[in-house]
Structure formats: C-alpha cells, structure tokens
Amino acid sequence: MTTGSVSPRRADTRRNNERIIAAAKDSLTCSGEVSYNAIAKKAEVGVGTVYRHFPTPESLILAVYQREVRNLVEVVPDLLKDNPPDQAFRQWMWHLAGYLMTKRGLASAMQAARTSPEDLPAKSFTSILDALTTMLDANVAAGTIRPGLEPLTVMRAFGGLMFLDPDGDWEDATHQLFDLLWQGMRAT
Numbered sequence: 001m002t003t004g005s006v007s008p009r010r011a012d013t014r015r016n017n018e019r020i021i022a023a024a025k026d027s028l029t030c031s032g033e034v035s036y037n038a039i040a041k042k043a044e045v046g047v048g049t050v051y052r053h054f055p056t057p058e059s060l061i062l063a064v065y066q067r068e069v070r071n072l073v074e075v076v077p078d079l080l081k082d083n084p085p086d087q088a089f090r091q092w093m094w095h096l097a098g099y100l101m102t103k104r105g106l107a108s109a110m111q112a113a114r115t116s117p118e119d120l121p122a123k124s125f126t127s128i129l130d131a132l133t134t135m136l137d138a139n140v141a142a143g144t145i146r147p148g149l150e151p152l153t154v155m156r157a158f159g160g161l162m163f164l165d166p167d168g169d170w171e172d173a174t175h176q177l178f179d180l181l182w183q184g185m186r187a188t
Helices: 011-030 036-043 047-053 057-082 085-112 120-142 151-163 170-185
Strands: none
Touching: 011 036, 011 047, 011 057, 036 047, 057 085, 057 120, 085 120, 085 151, 085 170, 120 151, 151 170
C-alpha cells in the first residue's frame, strides 16, 4: 500500500489529496512541523479528510517527499521537449534548487518519520541521478557540454546548493553556482 493512496475513481478525492500534500509541503518548508489543523485549513478541507488520506504524520511527510522527488524527475522530458538542452538544464537546476530548499524543511521531519522505508533516500537519489544523466546526455548530443562528464561528479558539484540559505537570496546564488558549473562543463 502506498502512502496517501487515492481511489482513481474520485476526482474530488485526488484533488483533496494534492491540496493536502501541497499545504503540508508549505508547512514543512516554513516551519518543519506537521499540524493537521493548519494543513486542513490551508488545503480548505476538514481535518478528518487529512486524517483519512494520511493517518499518521509520517505518511504525510513521506507523501510530500515522494511528490517532490517525482516532480523533479518527471519534469525532465517536458523541459527537453520545450527548450534547447542548455536552457532545459538551467531550468532543471532551478527545480533542483527548489527541491533542496524544500528538502531542508523536510529533513528533520524525515528523521522523525521512523516508519519510512530505509531505501527511500537511496531510490530518490538514483532517480534524481538518472534525470541528471538524461540532461547531460541531451547536452552532449547538442554539443553544449563536453562529453565524458560523470553524472555523479556533476551531482556532487550541485551539492553546493545545500549551502544556500532558504531565507536569503538563494535565487541569485543559484544563478552564480550554475554559471560557474556551466563554464566548467561547456564544450570547448
């Protein structure tokens, strides 16, 4: 059984589920706390609805985490379809930076979610690394970056995003970090 499972037959149930997860993400990002009453109010549903979808705080935290990873991975094909590879890569880095700002709020909550599957972070990292590999391959094929870059090395370079202050000017810092990394990856 997946956390926060929803009957595919009920559109209103799916909408409520997404609104609850979005409200929980905002709550976790801002305060790192899960308040079912505050989440219900923000999602414009009853608190009982929140409990029906997510009977424990752990199940809600895991649903937010899984949604963030899924969004980060699933956006890659659309970015590559709608943009040149270099622009798609920059936009994906924005998604990654946003994910990391959210994850920072989720970190303590994830640690508290003792019932989380132990391999969830490893699966998430692998999914994100696969998405990065797709971006790198598209840029190599377009001739915008040099071939032979190891995706894991590039991912480690993105580790600098973890030092950004979510309450500070992380947007400008993300631009600067991307520009520095891009210069090192560019095709000569």
